[in-house]
Amino acid sequence: MSDDRLDANDAACAMSPRLVLEIITLFPEVFTSFLQASLLGKAVASGLIAVEMTNPRDFAPGRHRQVDDSPYGGGPGMVLRPDPIAAAIDDAENRRGRAHRLLLSPSGRLFDQKCAADLAARRHIMLICGRYEGVDERIAQLYADESVSIGDYVLAGGEVAAAVIIEATARLVPGVLGCGESVVEESFSAGRLEFPQWTRPPLFGGMGVPEVLLSGNHAEVARWRRREALRRTLLRRPDLIDRCPLTEEERTMLAEVDE
Numbered sequence: 001m002s003d004d005r006l007d008a009n010d011a012a013c014a015m016s017p018r019l020v021l022e023i024i025t026l027f028p029e030v031f032t033s034f035l036q037a038s039l040l041g042k043a044v045a046s047g048l049i050a051v052e053m054t055n056p057r058d059f060a061p062g063r064h065r066q067v068d069d070s071p072y073g074g075g076p077g078m079v080l081r082p083d084p085i086a087a088a089i090d091d092a093e094n095r096r097g098r099a100h101r102l103l104l105s106p107s108g109r110l111f112d113q114k115c116a117a118d119l120a121a122r123r124h125i126m127l128i129c130g131r132y133e134g135v136d137e138r139i140a141q142l143y144a145d146e147s148v149s150i151g152d153y154v155l156a157g158g159e160v161a162a163a164v165i166i167e168a169t170a171r172l173v174p175g176v177l178g179c180g181e182s183v184v185e186e187s188f189s190a191g192r193l194e195f196p197q198w199t200r201p202p203l204f205g206g207m208g209v210p211e212v213l214l215s216g217n218h219a220e221v222a223r224w225r226r227r228e229a230l231r232r233t234l235l236r237r238p239d240l241i242d243r244c245p246l247t248e249e250e251r252t253m254l255a256e257v258d259e
Contacts, residue, residue, distance in 0.1 A: 191244030
């Protein structure tokens with residue numbers, strides 16, 4: 001396994017880029033506009049984050065550069081061969097060094113905010129995108145440091161999953177977001193959903209803004225937001241409360257919600 005984490009001192013003085021993302025993909029064009037838009041595009045343009053792509057087809061054998069083949073044992077669909085993917089991984093790392101390798105797979109561990117934070121603390125990450133019926137198991141066994149899934153459903157390929165992981169991880173890299181508090185207060189950062197947000201106009205569709213948000217009382221606003229975050233979590237994702245025990249203050253708030 002790779003050990004490329006940043007400690008606190010390194011993170012504070014790290015030179016740009018702070019995170020290098022390697023993408024092993026048969027369809028690099030999928031990422032073109034995604035990597036140019038919004039905060040992620042700014043992070044790439046400023047050099048905070050670097051993204052490199054390597055196409056396994058460039059390393060496939062034969063005149064037709066075939067990257068897939070029928071599965072041993074029979075069955076429908078095609079499976080990505082291990083040799084072009086392994087060669088693409090080796091080529092990328094020969095040029096830019098060893099990365100922490102993630103294989104995007106429905107059978108991997110579920111990607112969540114904690115996983116994103118862990119990845120954001122690394123210097124160099126590789127995302128290996130599968131296609132068709134999947135990737136030969138020897139890539140998972142011999143090359144991947146871990147397998148990751150973004151949810152209990154099947155996609156046509158790993159590119160969309162890679163984009164989700166890139167977005168969730170990159171925004172946690174210091175300097176990518178303008179306000180550090182945005183990360184702290186977001187959904188899942190503390191095991192709770194985020195509180196509801198409101199902005200102008202003060203009246204829309206016959207619905208007004210909660211009075212406490214207009215009061216100017218910052219302590220009351222903070223308490224209201226915590227209570228509403230707890231209420232939303234209780235109603236929509238009670239599993240998060242089961243996984244992250246309530247504090248005494250939250251128990252009091254929960255009693256208020258139940259009243």
